[in-house]
Amino acid sequence: MINDYKTNYGKIGKQSVHDSSLFDKDYKEYRREWDENPKNYIVSNFPLNIDLEVTNACNLRCPHCARTQKNWGGDDIGYIERVIVEKVIDEINKEKGYCMKFSLRGEPLLHKELLYFLELAKNSKLLDFYFNTNGVLLSKEFSQAIIDLQIPRISISVGGWDDKSFSECQVGANLKTVITNIEGLKMLRDKAGLVLPKIRIQAVAQDDLNKHIDEFKSIWEPLADEIGLIDFREETGAKDYTGKTSSSFCCNFLWQRLVVLWDGSVYPCLFHGVKDNRSLYLGNIKDKSLKEIWNGDALNNLRILHKDGLSHCNDGCNGCSYRFSMIKNSTKD
Numbered sequence: 001m002i003n004d005y006k007t008n009y010g011k012i013g014k015q016s017v018h019d020s021s022l023f024d025k026d027y028k029e030y031r032r033e034w035d036e037n038p039k040n041y042i043v044s045n046f047p048l049n050i051d052l053e054v055t056n057a058c059n060l061r062c063p064h065c066a067r068t069q070k071n072w073g074g075d076d077i078g079y080i081e082r083v084i085v086e087k088v089i090d091e092i093n094k095e096k097g098y099c100m101k102f103s104l105r106g107e108p109l110l111h112k113e114l115l116y117f118l119e120l121a122k123n124s125k126l127l128d129f130y131f132n133t134n135g136v137l138l139s140k141e142f143s144q145a146i147i148d149l150q151i152p153r154i155s156i157s158v159g160g161w162d163d164k165s166f167s168e169c170q171v172g173a174n175l176k177t178v179i180t181n182i183e184g185l186k187m188l189r190d191k192a193g194l195v196l197p198k199i200r201i202q203a204v205a206q207d208d209l210n211k212h213i214d215e216f217k218s219i220w221e222p223l224a225d226e227i228g229l230i231d232f233r234e235e236t237g238a239k240d241y242t243g244k245t246s247s248s249f250c251c252n253f254l255w256q257r258l259v260v261l262w263d264g265s266v267y268p269c270l271f272h273g274v275k276d277n278r279s280l281y282l283g284n285i286k287d288k289s290l291k292e293i294w295n296g297d298a299l300n301n302l303r304i305l306h307k308d309g310l311s312h313c314n315d316g317c318n319g320c321s322y323r324f325s326m327i328k329n330s331t332k333d
Contacts, residue, residue, distance in 0.1 A: 012217060012227040017153045017198035019225075027127050030098040038252035041307060046095040047294050049257040051270065052088055053104035054111040055079045056262055060134055060172040062159070064204060066235035066273040066321075067105045068171075073261070073277050079111050080262040084285060088260055089120045091290050099128035104259060104270065109137040115145055128152050130197070136173050138181040140188070146197055147189050153198040155228075156182060161215035165208065182223045202228035231329070233321035235273030241324040247309035249327050251317070254303050258294060260285055266293050268302060273321035280316040 018031060034048055057077050058067055066072035092100065100121055102108050108131045111117075121129040130153040138156070146154065158178060159169030166175040186199060201224040203209060209216060220227055253269035260266055264285040271277045280302075282293045293299065302314060311317045 012213075012221070012229065015224075015226050017200045017226045019198075030127050033098075034256060038250070038255040041250075041255065041303070043255060043295070043300075043303070046092075046097050046291055047256070047258045048097075049099040049101060050088060050092060050097065050290065051101045051104050051257055051259040052085065052117075053080065053106065053259070053261045054085075054102050054108045054114060054117065054131075056104070056106040057110050058105070058107045058134075059110060059136060060107070060170055062169060062171055064169070064206065064232070064236070066237075069236040071235060071237040071273055071275045072105050073271065073274070076263075078262045080264075082113060082116070084260070084264050085113075085117050085120065087285060088290065089117075089124050092126065093124040095291055097126070100126060100130075102129070102131040103133070104261070106262075107134055107137065109133055109142065115142070115149075118146065118149055118151055122149050122151065130154055132157055134158075134170060134173060135178040135181050138178075138185060140184050143181070143185040143188055147185075147192060147194060150194070150196045152196055153200060154185075155200045155202055157202055158220060159203050159206075159209070161209065161212040161219060165212070169206070169209075179219070179223070186223055198225045200224065200226040200228055202230060204232050205229040206232045231325055233272060233325045235321045237273070237275065239321075240319075241273075241321060242318045243312070244318075244324055244327055245309075245312045246327040249309070249311055249323060250306040251311065251323060251326075254299065254306060258282075258290055260290075266290070268299055269320075270322070271316055271320065274316050274319055276319075277316050279314050 030048065033044060036042070037044060055078065061068045102114065102117055108114050129151060132155040135156045135158065160166030160175065163175050166173070182199065189197070201220045203216070217227065251269065258266055258268065259270060266282045266285055267277060267280050268282060269280065271280055282296065282298050305311055305313055311323060317323055
């Protein structure tokens with residue numbers, strides 16, 4: 001049976017950070033596998049993407065974020081050690097992996113060695129690497145550095161359509177500052193006659209934002225190569241997602257990526273809004289290789305659960321907001 005999975009990510013307009021300027025033969029193959037492997041339950045030789053959490057510290061306190069509400073894994077705050085990053089990138093290079101994302105629960109620009117990590121990724125000949133940021137710390141100097149590196153792309157998370165809504169959504173950030181920082185990145189890139197990094201600006205599609213989508217577009221479209229909208233999910237712990245069953249749900253993450261947290265622990269997914277993620281733990285990069293974990297019994301058994309329509313039998317998956325959102329949206333169709 002083919003898995004008719006859906007994504008919770010959409011974009012405004014036709015432009016994409018994956019447009020043809022990046023598409024050589026290998027890149028096309030990477031994106032094909034990204035789309036088709038989950039549908040056909042194909043386990044590639046190595047994960048298509050590694051999410052490497054350089055830190056889970058954040059300089060903002062966005063109220064809708066599970067990070068703010070301490071509902072996204074453990075409470076300890078940390079910064080990844082250089083030796084872990086080097087080990088991960090060495091293995092990706094050896095196994096000819098495709099992509100890395102240098103962020104998960106925190107703001108990666110808080111890590112003082114982020115540029116060094118990006119340089120390692122560049123030198124490893126990865127097809128694709130990037131990070132998510134809230135844009136507050138995106139200085140002119142850092143923007144110039146990532147332009148000089150020619151990193152493929154950057155994702156900037158925003159919220160709101162005016163000063164008030166932005167400050168309420170991105171608590172701790174200033175709309176003018178973030179706009180200025182993104183304008184600076186784009187201006188430096190365009191002035192140099194370059195197309196990289198591609199700039200994706202994305203927001204969580206909360207109800208109020210959907211009502212003001214034209215105002216939102218008027219601010220952000222001139223600054224972006226792609227505008228993304230992510231389905232809103234209640235991740236603060238206010239809702240109990242457990243007990244929702246679905247014979248048709250099968251998480252695409254299990255055939256696409258592995259996640260390495262700042263302490264080296266490895267998970268199969270982004271575990272959105274999951275406070276207790278122990279049932280999803282796959283091991284630690286300090287003790288096992290990514291390839292060993294990717295092809296190991298723990299992850300394969302989780303894949304079987306999902307293929308059999310029993311994702312709710314894993315405690316972490318049972319309480320996952322992403323899983324709940326996908327089931328809910330499928331029910332509407």
